[in-house]
Amino acid sequence: NRRIVLASRPQAAPTAEHFRLEQHPVPEAGAGQMLLRAEWLSLDPYMRGRMSDAPSYAPSVGIGEVMTGGTVSRVVQSNLDGFKPGDLVMAYTGWQDYALSDGSLVTKLPADMAQPSHALGVLGMPGYTAYAGLLDIGQPQAGETVVVAAATGAVGSVVGQVAKLRGCRVVGIAGGAEKCEYAVKELGFDACIDHRAADFAKQLEQACPQGIDVYFENVGGAVFDAVLPLLNVHARVPLCGLIAQYNGGSADTSSSVLMRRLLTRRIHMQGFIIFDYYQKRPDLLAAFHKEVGAWLAEGKLRYREDVVDGLENAPQAFIGLLQGKNFGKLVIRIDQK
Ligand code: NDP
Numbered sequence: 001n002r003r004i005v006l007a008s009r010p011q012a013a014p015t016a017e018h019f020r021l022e023q024h025p026v027p028e029a030g031a032g033q034m035l036l037r038a039e040w041l042s043l044d045p046y047m048r049g050r051m052s053d054a055p056s057y058a059p060s061v062g063i064g065e066v067m068t069g070g071t072v073s074r075v076v077q078s079n080l081d082g083f084k085p086g087d088l089v090m091a092y093t094g095w096q097d098y099a100l101s102d103g104s105l106v107t108k109l110p111a112d113m114a115q116p117s118h119a120l121g122v123l124g125m126p127g128y129t130a131y132a133g134l135l136d137i138g139q140p141q142a143g144e145t146v147v148v149a150a151a152t153g154a155v156g157s158v159v160g161q162v163a164k165l166r167g168c169r170v171v172g173i174a175g176g177a178e179k180c181e182y183a184v185k186e187l188g189f190d191a192c193i194d195h196r197a198a199d200f201a202k203q204l205e206q207a208c209p210q211g212i213d214v215y216f217e218n219v220g221g222a223v224f225d226a227v228l229p230l231l232n233v234h235a236r237v238p239l240c241g242l243i244a245q246y247n248g249g250s251a252d253t254s255s256s257v258l259m260r261r262l263l264t265r266r267i268h269m270q271g272f273i274i275f276d277y278y279q280k281r282p283d284l285l286a287a288f289h290k291e292v293g294a295w296l297a298e299g300k301l302r303y304r305e306d307v308v309d310g311l312e313n314a315p316q317a318f319i320g321l322l323q324g325k326n327f328g329k330l331v332i333r334i335d336q337k
Helices: 046-050 116-120 125-138 154-165 177-185 200-207 221-230 254-264 274-280 282-297 311-321
Strands: 002-006 019-023 034-041 071-078 088-091 098-101 107-109 145-149 169-174 191-194 212-216 231-236 305-309 329-333
Touching (some): 107 116, 125 154, 125 212, 145 154, 145 221, 169 200, 177 191, 221 231, 221 254, 274 282
Parallel strands (some): 145 169, 145 212, 305 329
Antiparallel strands (some): 034 071, 034 098, 088 107
16 A cells, blocks of 8 residues: 655645655455545645645644545445445545545545546536636626636636636636647637746736736736736635745735735635715615614714814814824814804
8 A cells, every 4th residue: 555645844845855655554444434445646736735834724734644635536345334345436535545434525426437537626626616716706797807827727727618608708827838828729718828928917918908807816926916907996806726825935925925814714805995885785875874873863872073173274183183193083163254
């Protein structure tokens, strides 16, 4: 039973020395267990996070422990109801040939599935990531411009194609001419820009003459810097991944810290300008007047004013406002001459 374990924690890009191949006896399935033999192992960017012991949304792999990962596996022995030898399953058995499972997080696959590895990609976790992130958070509308980075990858390729099927203009971002050509010719994107090109930001701007309505973020770093000025009013940014930051480097700038926090804590951060709400939500405006008016009248809501007399004192009062000299809502009482 070959098993690849984490040998040490990389500080930057992982290298071969951070992994170790070990040989172990094939285990026997005990009561309530089954023995699985992996046929396909998924390798995904999130595994870089598991190699680190920095706090994250999921526990890290311990030194000497098997690297985590999703597999398509065959049941070899089973003492579990519902699973029998020969069954094909998707399971998180990690980077090893054989593993024992108690059935948790195991999904059965059709035994005659034509392309079992698809359960690790387009029909599995990455495909669902693309579909959910784009449609639920991105809310793409026909005619809008959708930009996706890592455009030919497991997630990005599905994002862009689903957006095309929804009638959007789709611009991919990928590394190198070959990937860009594939995105346009095979995946049907309207354009694809090479993020390694010297004039990448300019090319991206030219490919998005109407700006960007949905940016599906997989990368962060310099790619995000180029996207940021092009985002339209009310743009949506499903924040899925920041692969450019996973090996460190730019990881300590305030914007990269912000992006990582937003992602790992699933923070919903939404800019808003109140003027929109006057038109968009007359119901909310009416509720505001009614409820806050009543609270004020009943003394349930306290309100303090800082009253300055005389129009001529407005400039000084305003300057003070910016220095924190006001205490409460600053208003000028204009003398009625
Ligand atoms: P991919 O198949 O897209 O492979 C990774 C790609 O990332 C590379 O091929 C490369 O594409 C690109 N890349 C790597 N380093 C850089 C860099 N420094 N700058 C720009 N691009 C880079 O992987 P996945 O589709 O599996 O994952 C894509 C993203 O989605 C990742 O960030 C991943 O962490 C995230 N993800 C998030 C999930 C979630 O639940 N939030 C779930 C699944 C994935 P290229 O050569 O085109 O630049």
